[in-house]
Amino acid sequence: MSRIALVLALIVVLLAACNQKALTNPVTGDPARGAEIFHQGVNGAPACAGCHTTSRASFTRGGISIAPNLSGLSQRAGSRIEGLSAEQYLFNSITSPGSFVVDGFQNLMYGQYANQLSRQDLADLLAYLMTL
Numbered sequence: 001m002s003r004i005a006l007v008l009a010l011i012v013v014l015l016a017a018c019n020q021k022a023l024t025n026p027v028t029g030d031p032a033r034g035a036e037i038f039h040q041g042v043n044g045a046p047a048c049a050g051c052h053t054t055s056r057a058s059f060t061r062g063g064i065s066i067a068p069n070l071s072g073l074s075q076r077a078g079s080r081i082e083g084l085s086a087e088q089y090l091f092n093s094i095t096s097p098g099s100f101v102v103d104g105f106q107n108l109m110y111g112q113y114a115n116q117l118s119r120q121d122l123a124d125l126l127a128y129l130m131t132l
């Protein structure tokens, strides 16, 4: 094999390895940082906690809530839309809230998270939501 062919073959193998890594090693979410974003917002985007509560106790707090209580969310997220896993549903809920509106609520969720959250922010939020 000529030297050039060898170098090309090596590049192909390296590229394949990188690709493989991208597929099998997506951004890993940190639930603690996700909780922080949930409660404080990030990059100018409003905190999720401004509209959502996450504890069972808040079910009994009375009054009208503008957004669903997210307590136990990881248990129902996977059955909201047929064919979507819990993580896929949660990702969609954040990045395109109007695509599915929870029964009894209106499409009032902040709509710019897709532009303001980084991939890492989203992964962290998902990791946190899956603990609820």
Ligand code: HEC
Residues within 6 Å of the ligand: 038, 046, 047, 048, 049, 050, 051, 052, 066, 067, 068, 073, 077, 080, 090, 093, 094, 097, 098, 100, 101, 102, 105, 106, 107, 108, 109, 110, 113, 125, 129
């Ligand atoms: C301005 C208020 C508001 C903010 C801020 C907000 N949401 Fe929402 N969210 C809503 C409303 C209203 C709904 C119900 C309508 C719908 O399904 O789009 C909702 C629905 C959801 C659902 C679907 C819940 C279910 O039971 O299926 C998830 C998940 C969710 N929001 C997550 C988030 C996260 C995570 C953030 C922060 C990154 C956030 N929301 C910020 C108002 C808000």
